[in-house]
Amino acid sequence: DAGITQSPRHKVTETGTPVTLRCHQTENHRYMYWYRQDPGHGLRLIHYSYGVKDTDKGEVSDGYSVSRSKTEDFLLTLESATSSQTSVYFCAIVDLAQREQYFGPGTRLTVT
Amino acid sequence: AQSVSQHNHHVILSEAASLELGCNYSYGGTVNLFWYVQYPGQHLQLLLKYFSGDPLVKGIKGFEAEFIKSKFSFNLRKPSVQWSDTAEYFCAVNTGGGNKLTFGTGTQLKVEL
Numbered sequence: 001d002a003g004i005t006q007s008p009r010h011k012v013t014e015t016g017t018p019v020t021l022r023c024h025q026t027e028n029h030r031y032m033y034w035y036r037q038d039p040g041h042g043l044r045l046i047h048y049s050y051g052v053k054d055t056d057k058g059e060v061s062d063g064y065s066v067s068r069s070k071t072e073d074f075l076l077t078l079e080s081a082t083s084s085q086t087s088v089y090f091c092a093i094v095d096l097a098q099r100e101q102y103f104g105p106g107t108r109l110t111v112t
Numbered sequence: 113a114q115s116v117s118q119h120n121h122h123v124i125l126s127e128a129a130s131l132e133l134g135c136n137y138s139y140g141g142t143v144n145l146f147w148y149v150q151y152p153g154q155h156l157q158l159l160l161k162y163f164s165g166d167p168l169v170k171g172i173k174g175f176e177a178e179f180i181k182s183k184f185s186f187n188l189r190k191p192s193v194q195w196s197d198t199a200e201y202f203c204a205v206n207t208g209g210g211n212k213l214t215f216g217t218g219t220q221l222k223v224e225l
Binding site for chain 1: 116202211213215
């Protein structure tokens with residue numbers, strides 16, 4: 001599992017509230033990613049990071065921000081949650097030696 | 113931008129039947145290709161990958177995939193499926209820059225006893 005944990009694993013929140021999801025890795029990987037998974041859409045990239053304080057937008061970044069102040073943690077923030085952000089969120093890392101992405105266990109977020 | 117198409121959204125097979133799931137991508141340059149599997153309630157796991165060389169790649173659990181450059185395809189196959197193969201399967205492509213993956217919409221496979 002490449003030492004990836006996500007917290008919380010489940011969250012229910014109300015529309016308009018801010019929400020922060022955390023991804024933690026223990027193996028010092030440089031690249032980290034946030035995806036959302038929705039039926040009929042597969043996984044879509046929200047934001048990614050290529051180093052501490054280095055981040056970039058993905059395909060569906062509107063309404064989301066990220067921060068990476070240390071190698072092991074990559075935070076995803078929903079600034080003002082909306083019902084359209086109800087989804088399962090997966091964090092991933094890249095093992096550059098194998099050129100493979102490994103995924104965390106996911107966070108199921110429900111916005112009511 | 114690249115895109116990935118998986119035309120079979122739901123597939124139902126009986127145990128021991130053969131499986132082929134289609135994957136097509138739209139990108140004219142060098143690609144790295146992946147198939148991931150997601151068992152119910154779990155995260156994605158890598159089945160196999162193609163970077164270069166032999167276009168027929170073998171992965172875990174008896175799966176294989178063939179890269180056909182002229183058809184922009186990377187179809188997943190298994191000669192004989194098992195009930196435990198019931199899962200969702202995702203094709204993904206990486207075209208460089210940031211090691212980002214673009215995923216297809218997934219194929220839900222149900223294997224019946």
